Amino acid sequence: MSQVSPTSDIAISLKGVTKIFGSDPERALDMLRRGVGKTEVQAETGNVVGLDDVSLAIERGQIFVVMGLSGSGKSTLIRHVNRLIEPTSGEIIVGGDNVLEMDDAALRKFRQTRIAMVFQKFALMPHRSVIENVAYGLEIRGVRREERLERAAKWIEIVGLKGYEKTRPRQLSGGQQQRVGLARALAMDTDIVLMDEAFSALDPLIRAGMQEQLLELQQSLNKTILFITHDFDEALKIGNRIAVLKDGAVQQVAHPEEIVLRPANAHIEEFVRDVNKARAIHVGTIMERGAFEACELAVPAGARCEDVLPLFADHRWVGVTGESGEQIGRLSATQVIKALARYSAAPPAAAVVTEAA
Amino acid sequence: MFPEIIDTRPLRRAIDDSLTWVVANWGGALEAAAYPLLMLLRGIEDFLVAVPWWVIILVLVGVAWLASRRWQLPALVLGALLFLGVMDLWRDAMTTTALMVAATLTAVVVSIPVGVWMSRSTRVRNMVAPVLDLMQTLPSFVYLIPTVMIFGPGKIPALLATIVYAAPPLVRLTDLGLRNVDPAVMEATRAFGASPSQRLFGVQIPLALPTILAGVNQTTMMALSMVVIASMIGAGGLGYQVLQGIGRLEVSRGLFAGLGIVALAIIFDRVTQAFGRQLQSRVGVQEAAR
Numbered sequence: 001m002s003q004v005s006p007t008s009d010i011a012i013s014l015k016g017v018t019k020i021f022g023s024d025p026e027r028a029l030d031m032l033r034r035g036v037g038k039t040e041v042q043a044e045t046g047n048v049v050g051l052d053d054v055s056l057a058i059e060r061g062q063i064f065v066v067m068g069l070s071g072s073g074k075s076t077l078i079r080h081v082n083r084l085i086e087p088t089s090g091e092i093i094v095g096g097d098n099v100l101e102m103d104d105a106a107l108r109k110f111r112q113t114r115i116a117m118v119f120q121k122f123a124l125m126p127h128r129s130v131i132e133n134v135a136y137g138l139e140i141r142g143v144r145r146e147e148r149l150e151r152a153a154k155w156i157e158i159v160g161l162k163g164y165e166k167t168r169p170r171q172l173s174g175g176q177q178q179r180v181g182l183a184r185a186l187a188m189d190t191d192i193v194l195m196d197e198a199f200s201a202l203d204p205l206i207r208a209g210m211q212e213q214l215l216e217l218q219q220s221l222n223k224t225i226l227f228i229t230h231d232f233d234e235a236l237k238i239g240n241r242i243a244v245l246k247d248g249a250v251q252q253v254a255h256p257e258e259i260v261l262r263p264a265n266a267h268i269e270e271f272v273r274d275v276n277k278a279r280a281i282h283v284g285t286i287m288e289r290g291a292f293e294a295c296e297l298a299v300p301a302g303a304r305c306e307d308v309l310p311l312f313a314d315h316r317w318v319g320v321t322g323e324s325g326e327q328i329g330r331l332s333a334t335q336v337i338k339a340l341a342r343y344s345a346a347p348p349a350a351a352v353v354t355e356a357a
Numbered sequence: 358m359f360p361e362i363i364d365t366r367p368l369r370r371a372i373d374d375s376l377t378w379v380v381a382n383w384g385g386a387l388e389a390a391a392y393p394l395l396m397l398l399r400g401i402e403d404f405l406v407a408v409p410w411w412v413i414i415l416v417l418v419g420v421a422w423l424a425s426r427r428w429q430l431p432a433l434v435l436g437a438l439l440f441l442g443v444m445d446l447w448r449d450a451m452t453t454t455a456l457m458v459a460a461t462l463t464a465v466v467v468s469i470p471v472g473v474w475m476s477r478s479t480r481v482r483n484m485v486a487p488v489l490d491l492m493q494t495l496p497s498f499v500y501l502i503p504t505v506m507i508f509g510p511g512k513i514p515a516l517l518a519t520i521v522y523a524a525p526p527l528v529r530l531t532d533l534g535l536r537n538v539d540p541a542v543m544e545a546t547r548a549f550g551a552s553p554s555q556r557l558f559g560v561q562i563p564l565a566l567p568t569i570l571a572g573v574n575q576t577t578m579m580a581l582s583m584v585v586i587a588s589m590i591g592a593g594g595l596g597y598q599v600l601q602g603i604g605r606l607e608v609s610r611g612l613f614a615g616l617g618i619v620a621l622a623i624i625f626d627r628v629t630q631a632f633g634r635q636l637q638s639r640v641g642v643q644e645a646a647r
Contacts, residue, residue, distance in 0.1 A: 082548055084544060084547060084548060107550075108550040108551075108552060109550065110550070111547075111548060111549060111550030112549065112550035113550075116548075116549070117545070117548040117549075119541055119544070119545055119548075120541075121541045122541075123539070123541040123542050123544065123545035124542070124545075125542055125545075125560060125564075126542075126564065126640060127560075127563045127564060127639070127640045136546075136549060137549040137550075140546075140549050140550055140551045140555060141550070188549075194548075
């Protein structure tokens, strides 16, 4: 179920990254290493533990989602990857280079050429037009004016803002502004894109549209995307892998389905309880495996439960096909309902009472 | 009475003596150092006096129209300038304008870099802020007397006193404007690998420009409010007319010259404010502050 293969290479690797905010990080770090709890460390030294021994390996070409509530340290974490924040200790390797060993010039070069970022509050420059905003990263990199405007125009078209090139950002809606932010990052043509709660400030419908667009773009771009969110549904929808962060520490790193089916602890279970399981569970996991007579309709094993549910209106059985297109199993509405129910939490109290009566 | 704890006389004498020593040994050098300022002031004044009155009226009314794109402001400027001309205050008004413009230009050159420096370090800010407070609250006569002793009465001490009094708001507002630039935007510039100077000149200053311009506006107003004091030590201009009016108990002379200062203040205040509003809507600062 997990898609980790030993041969695939790692684009971003964090090892034991710890960040302590405060006046005396060394002392706090020392206490932390001796096993003192975060609350006690804060009480005694006044320093706040932002990240606690975070280790992550992010594969090339993946959308890797870091999920956590506010204050969990997820925004701090993403800023370590391009060193907007310096860690107190640990190691950060991006594309084989040690980010922490770079001097100022090398770090600027690294940010100009290797890594781009999309921000929660868009962070567009109000005094520049849309096309100048999109071309900003290329301008900093030193790309000729004609070329950078040409490339910016191409990306503006791709994100669906053609005709808005000369507009000021403030004249655009939130969703349009974030498209500009996305185009600005993608115009850099870097292998790695950091997205810090990129869609969190948008209305639900706009957000869903942006998620679709990101997935669609990713099909052709195949970038390594580190995506931060507090929205578990969003994480399930776009993530190839999900890391759950709480109080600066990683709780679980897994394939989305695995997190839904087997939450590592009570904290994650709380997220899972409210989640749309029909979206997270794939038909391949719950199908009746075997060679049955061919069904009229078939879906690939990677399809989500929510995608097959409408099909049961007209069909009793829906076939499930493997990678080469042959039918490897089948599925009925009952099986789907059972699967969704099985992974639910205990039935609501009211239901228990009725049953007993 | 407060008991005498120490004898302050030696301290006073030391200060007085050291000033005398500075005047004797450094007077010439300081005067030479201030010479460019004098040239600037003279140049502006000679230019304003040499240009025919109607050209100045045309230019200022035109600038007022460019700044506001409406007829009200140009009409106000025209009225104020005609008042100065009709009341026989034109030449004095030009002298006063030259002093104000020279002081403002010097203040811009000095204050903006200091403001930039303050905005980048809290320590510098904590050090400079009390100096600015001192410059604004210390009665101007206190530093006027030593400057007159060094440079002799004339335009240089008048100009220096005006600069000292008028520069602080520009420093403060430059600092404020730069600090108030949306931190998210500044973080984005870092994330894209911009160098400190690219960030300062490409993003921070353009976004802070409306606030900086408000500082320039404040500086012109403060400079105008110094003209009477400046004229006591030889700056001439409208302030001198006010002084004469007081000295000769000619209420009308003082009143008209005073109204002339007000007329100048209205012109420069409204025009710089109109430019500020225009800039603000172009930069879209309201949006950034949201």
